[in-house]
Amino acid sequence: IATVLQESASDFALSVAEIVELGLTPHDGGRHDRRSDAVGGALELMGLSHLAPRDLATLSGGEKQRVMIARALVQRPDLLILDEPTNHLDIRHQLEVLDLLSRLPTTVIVCLHDLALASAHADRVLVLDGGHLTAVGAPLDVLTPDTIRRTFAVGTAIDHHPVTGQPRFSFHLQQNHQEY
Numbered sequence: 001i002a003t004v005l006q007e008s009a010s011d012f013a014l015s016v017a018e019i020v021e022l023g024l025t026p027h028d029g030g031r032h033d034r035r036s037d038a039v040g041g042a043l044e045l046m047g048l049s050h051l052a053p054r055d056l057a058t059l060s061g062g063e064k065q066r067v068m069i070a071r072a073l074v075q076r077p078d079l080l081i082l083d084e085p086t087n088h089l090d091i092r093h094q095l096e097v098l099d100l101l102s103r104l105p106t107t108v109i110v111c112l113h114d115l116a117l118a119s120a121h122a123d124r125v126l127v128l129d130g131g132h133l134t135a136v137g138a139p140l141d142v143l144t145p146d147t148i149r150r151t152f153a154v155g156t157a158i159d160h161h162p163v164t165g166q167p168r169f170s171f172h173l174q175q176n177h178q179e180y
Contacts, residue, residue, distance in 0.1 A: 002072035006084040006111075008064065016059070016067050017043065017052040023071035042074040045100065047093075061088030069097060073104075080104065083111045119143050120166040127151055140167065149174070 002023070012019065020039045043049045046066045056064060065088045072080055085101070086094040094114075098121040101108050112118045118125055119139040127135040127142055129151045135142040148156040148169075157170040 001079045001081065002075045002077035004065075004068045004072045004080075004082040004085055006087050008068050012056055014056055015052065016048060016054050016056055019056050019067055020070045020074055023074040026075060038074050042070040045073060046070040047096075062090060062093060065089055066093065066097070077106055079107045079109070081109045084113065085110060086112065086114065086117060115143055115148070115169050116167065119169075120164070143167070143169075 017039055020042050021035060024035055024038060040049065043052055046069055048063070048066055048070060051059065051063060056067060059067065065085065069082070069085060080101070082101070085097055089097060094117065098117060101110065102121050110122070122139055124137060125139045125142045126133065127147060134151050135147050145156040145158060148154065153174065155172045155174050159168050160166065161168050
């Protein structure tokens with residue numbers, strides 16, 4: 001099992017490659033050349049090879065997040081749990097990371113607040129409200145205007161992206177007839 005938290009400490013005074021190599025700590029021994037290959041592969045997969053010698057503290061928030069994902073991937077876990085893995089990432093990296101996660105030969109559990117990303121990339125969605133389960137199932141069955149209204153207290157219009165066909169969500173505050 002590997003995890004990627006929403007926020008990670010960055011004051012380790014370690015290089016990007018050293019941080020990723022920490023993901024191999026749970027594994028027994030291993031030759032140095034194999035460790036180097038595994039770290040290099042994870043860095044390449046996340047588009048971070050050029051940052052390998054850099055100190056983690058010098059990176060942007062999005063770069064740090066991608067380093068933490070690489071650290072988890074180098075473990076080759078059977079189960080990967082990520083809390084807001086797209087946090088701090090620009091749009092392209094959000095899409096690339098979620099596409100990569102969807103292609104991994106492992107079970108992936110992701111916490112996302114972006115309903116469009118969840119709908120486009122998840123096989124199943126679990127909606128929580130105050131820590132309580134409100135809906136679970138296929139994204140199109142669960143992420144309905146009614147469920148979103150009950151859970152988030154917002155109105156929702158759903159249409160489909162003209163290129164991908166994926167659902168698009170537009171949100172609006174419900175009109176409250178109270179005078180302020």
